[in-house]
Amino acid sequence: MPEGVLCNKNKVNTLEQLQALLADKSGKQYYQEMNNLDVDSKALWDLVQKTCKSRTRTWLEICTHCGLCAESCFYYLSNHRDPTQVPSYKIQSTLGEIVRRKGKVDNAFMQMAMDTAFSKCTCCTRCGVYCPMGIDMGVMFSYLRGLLFSQGFTPWEMKIGTGMHRIYRAQMDVTTEDWVETCSWMAEENADEWPGLEIPVDKENADILYTVNAREPKHYPEDIAQAAILFHVAGENWTVPSEGWEETSLAMFAGDWEACKMQVEGVYGAMAKLKPKRMVVTECGHAYRATVIEGPYWAGRTSGKPPVDSFHYVEWVAEALRSGKLKIDPAKKIKEPVTYQDSCNYIRNAGLWDSARYIMSQIAEDFREMTPSREHNFCCGGGGGLNGIGRYREQRNIGLKVKRDQILATGAKLVVAPCHNCWDAIRDLEEVYEIGIRWSFLKPLLINMIEVPAGMRGEE
């Protein structure tokens, strides 16, 4: 059977396909079918020839095999320094082999490559910072995921995720109606406590276009309410788009390059339609990376930038604190030791470490850095889509040990994690290892800390 009913080279573009995949509990049938999936070596090699140019080829060719990347990788460290976890080894034995064999690889090889690309690398790109030659294996693994996806070798959840983006323009089945209703529900829900609170939808020429992670309307609507309250207190002229509100991209994790483009074009379309002065993204790392850092390239924007200046939530918070739009009540600052989880996607891969430090200096009395931190941080352990993939849960949990030990070494019991993936990974870390920590986004902390101008807050 060359192509399965669920596991195949087709893209998920219809609701029927998506529902069939969702009905296959844990991807049982999907992975069974994967065992029989044929590799179209010619198509694979054609794609390599079209997309693997001098940057990537040179990376593969001039690796001097010095092994300095080993210690940079949290998987290598958390797996008792297993040599098969050395980044250079992992990429050479997968992508390197595909290129050397000119695409002539078999099913078993592709499954090994998929397992490696998803359960031994979160594309955190830390190894690239430790390689003397400047070889970024995280970027190459991200590329490898694209090659694998084109042949149908992608984890079940990733196939579903790309289908969601293709059908809903969101990583979850949240429709435009669901989203707009959630916004008005949250505004109403908090209207008594915050008279005049609005979540303006599709307001043109606003100062800020606010965009989110689909998990927020789907599972954590209070996050949207908190964002609205903070904008309200800061006196911002803001809006959300009815369409193009979702910033995340499971398509990026999966390597579905076509869906990556479709997804960001929706957001850029909202920018064109509503003409905001700038955009602010919620507390999500990969959402920011996908839409602000990588997205312009998928959309073919020669400037390398989104249509309007775009900011991560930590940038907005830092700016609001600096300008006095938000003021922290000194008595309500965090007194206990607290640490900060640097998300790979907006810290190492977008340079926002100073904003994060400024915020912590304003809200915490005993801020403790992890070691290492900032652009040298370790991945939380759940990046690159790994949190959501059942097949690799065990490997994910082993990987969490590095973050666990980093947090323990700070002595802090509270971890500020303004990134959905990091937040999830740290929650799961506590569930698995029970080290007695709490974790939080910035918004709920800020809401309890800000000085609210007299008369702004109504009866609770």
Place this chain on the structure above:
Amino acid sequence: MYEFVTGPLAWLAFIVFFVGIVVKLVLYIRGLDWKLDRVTYSVNTSYGVRGALRSIGFWLMPYGTQSYRNNPGFTLALFVMHIGLILTPIFLLGHNILLAERWGVSLPSLPEGATDVLTVCVIAAALVLLLRRIALPEVRIITTAYDVLLLAIAVAPFVSGLLAHYAHDNGQLWTIVHVLCGEVFLVAIPLTKLSHFVLFFATRAQLGMDYGIKRGGMKSKGIAW
């Protein structure tokens, strides 16, 4: 024989070396693709140049990066070997005497004692790197025979050079072997991954531009390599 290896064969080796590294560099740059690499190489150029220079500069500096500082022994061997590989052949008295004889021009020379020390250091550093390859499991797993061959190609001119200088064989055997080793090394640079002689600068510049333009260089002081 001596005339041949230091004449036409040397010319051939130098031509392959110089043309080869230029071709390598040109092909690399021509193969860069702003859309596939997701770096706007020709937009926001000042950030790109800054990122490239930082990326090259820090990694050319001994212990200039976190990775070097985490691996002090390796870094020492790495820099000793590379400094010796570059300085010794250029400033060796014997080479400059030969240049003066053939072309009537020469470069300044280091004292012979200094080049002897450099030569021994290159050999010792290469030995350390070789032993490291065998001893450390994380390096052993990625080491291939090709890596060892390249190390041998790089060190052979130094071993044979010492022998040529101190063996006093009348038949010039070691001198001829030394010249041949040097020529193999020159030719191998563009044709093998010793091409990092020039591609190191290219790949470092590329990643530096990536970080300088796209990954935070426009919103920070630049990544702390």
